[in-house]
């Protein structure tokens with residue numbers, strides 16, 4: 001057992017007492033106590049313990065600190081977040097596995113490259129914006145602008161599954177990958193999803209457990225019922241999702257799934273005339 | 276009915292008496308103007324007046340002329356407007372074009388003149404005396420602390436000076452042009468020249484090709500709404516990062532690289548499949564406020580160990596307030612792009628009618644930041660048609676720290692401003708991905724020409740500073756007293772903070 005505490009100032013808001021978190025190392029597990037610690041010090045500590053060889057990082061008492069796992073490049077590292085993760089968690093992340101026992105705020109998996117994020121709760125707006133790879137699994141509801149401009153490239157195929165309901169702009173501008181909405185673990189009264197669903201979509205696929213009204217769907221999408229082939233692709237993803245949250249897959253698949261795919265990879269190809 | 280009512284804009288004339296019938300013009304023209312049947316036969320309708328064939332014709336027997344068909348006079352309905360109506364009646368499309376705004380709006384730079392010393396204070400000869408052009412890009416501290424060195428002198432106290440700034444040997448950088456909109460050889464030329472001149476090039480929003488890794492300390496990596504090629508590795512390679520909010524040629528609208536330009540290498544660098552359109556949404560969907568912008572700035576800093584982050588915006592009506600918000604959001608520089616800035620492709624109607632001149636934008640932003648006491652917190656980069664060292668000196672006197680050049684850099688590489696960049700067939704091999712065209716630019720040749728241009732402008736800037744009687748570009752920055760206006764109205768002079776000549 002080793003304990004480390006040090007103090008330094010790093011330009012936080014005036015009057016704020018900069019604190020270093022208490023770090024406890026046990027083998028290749030590091031525990032970081034984040035109560036009242038500024039996000040920069042929390043994230044410095046995370047990077048430091050990983051650089052020192054930690055394979056599991058447990059963050060305690062997280063209360064809205066931003067940028068957890070942001071820009072982290074590490075394979076085989078697990079970060080466990082206890083509390084409410086702040087904005088832009090796992091942004092630009094490349095490799096680690098982050099699991100949140102609580103809710104997450106906006107921007108989870110923003111421009112993420114690789115790795116996995118599991119949130120045992122709800123999450124906010126703009127999840128997976130421009131996400132290029134890895135998986136984001138949210139147990140509950142999500143907000144607005146989820147999965148905008150997700151894109152795939154060769155063996156980078158981003159996957160996001162949300163267990164609850166979503167608001168407007170789900171999958172807007174989508175360019176690649178897979179986006180799934182189940183509508184199961186929800187606290188919302190309203191419909192499964194809001195409007196502008198898949199608006200401007202030009203790649204990838206969206207699956208919805210249940211039906212949507214045509215007015216909700218962007219004009220660039222074709223609406224289908226998921227067939228056997230689709231389900232064969234979906235099943236391993238849903239199995240992994242269900243394992244993470246201990247949900248029965250049969251119940252997930254008990255309702256027909258709606259599939260949205262773009263009509264064209266070049267939705268605006270005919271819009272222009274050259275001068 | 277004729278297929279089109281629109282007559283060719285140019286006439287390609289060949290003096291067949293001199294022509295060698297060598298066929299070089301056929302091969303040089305990117306737009307396929309020529310066919311060959313014992314002698315070259317031009318199709319005038321396709322010519323864009325890029326002068327590639329003219330330059331390479333060994334017999335100097337090609338002339339490109341304006342097809343000056345007389346129209347009934349009507350200054351309200353210019354021939355160009357009539358043609359636009361016909362073109363849209365034929366196609367129903369949004370007119371797409373390339374390069375910068377070509378409308379004859381008032382050019383403020385051309386109505387400003389610089390001062391010089393006479394009699395009462397001596398001018399300086401930059402050839403024989405030191406003349407400092409070195410410029411630091413980034414946030415400057417609110418105050419510095421000095422301590423005595425014990426010998427009657429003073430020096431800066433450890434750790435209190437300028438930190439995290441990028442040192443530029445001259446206040447010129449290359450403006451963002453993405454790999455995809457321009458060719459890889461153009462990117463290489465810019466990167467090599469940036470290294471040689473001690474300045475920066477900018478990736479634009481298309482990612483960083485591996486061939487540019489050796490020059491990464493002279494590269495700004497851009498993060499635009501499409502997030503193409505943006506990975507932690509990309510961010511960490513750059514000397515600085517830049518959030519692209521807007522572009523002077525197309526403020527408020529997104530980018531759209533057509534599928535034809537997405538070949539295998541471009542697709543690798545952008546990390547998207549070949550042949551699909553690369554669509555950059557109009558806004559960043561994670562930025563709907565200054566608070567959101569701050570969040571992105573700090574996420575980029577968190578991901579890179581706190582490297583400088585700049586924010587590029589188009590100069591629009593409310594630019595001063597927006598710039599103030601950007602500085603307060605934590606940006607290390609604000610990049611202002613005026614309405615004459617170039618583009619690889621933009622709807623003509625947007626390019627020609629949206630935004631304000633860079634001259635005005637610099638003046639109001641500099642003044643606003645000074646009034647608010649935050650001018651030191653960020654550098655100002657000015658762009659949007661800086662055409663010469665005179666424009667550069669005037670931009671600096673109005674309040675810019677650094678100017679960025681895009682169109683002028685392309686011209687150094689052969690561009691003739693034919694406005695055909697969006698077609699992907701640039702005869703000069705610049706704004707194209709066709710291998711037979713891109714190989715026309717040898718990066719070594721390109722780097723030398725760009726280096727020459729930067730050096731020439733730098734020498735001229737030194738001459739201007741010498742005439743002004745100052746020995747550092749720092750002393751000209753925001754020094755509007757050294758500018759006078761000729762033929763500008765009172766209100767414009769007031770906004771610029773410049774007196775009319777004679778006062």
Ligand code: SF4
Pocket residue numbers: 287303304305306307308309321322323324325326327328329339702
């Ligand atoms: S487009 Fe350029 S190369 Fe082609 S004919 Fe016209 S001037 Fe010559």
Ligand code: SF4
Pocket residue numbers: 289293294295296297298299300301315331332333334335336337
């Ligand atoms: S390049 Fe000049 S000389 Fe050669 S064929 Fe063309 S016009 Fe004739």
Ligand code: SF4
Pocket residue numbers: 325373374685689690691692693694695696697700701702703704705706
């Ligand atoms: S880059 Fe090429 S296509 Fe664009 S204006 Fe210049 S010469 Fe014409």
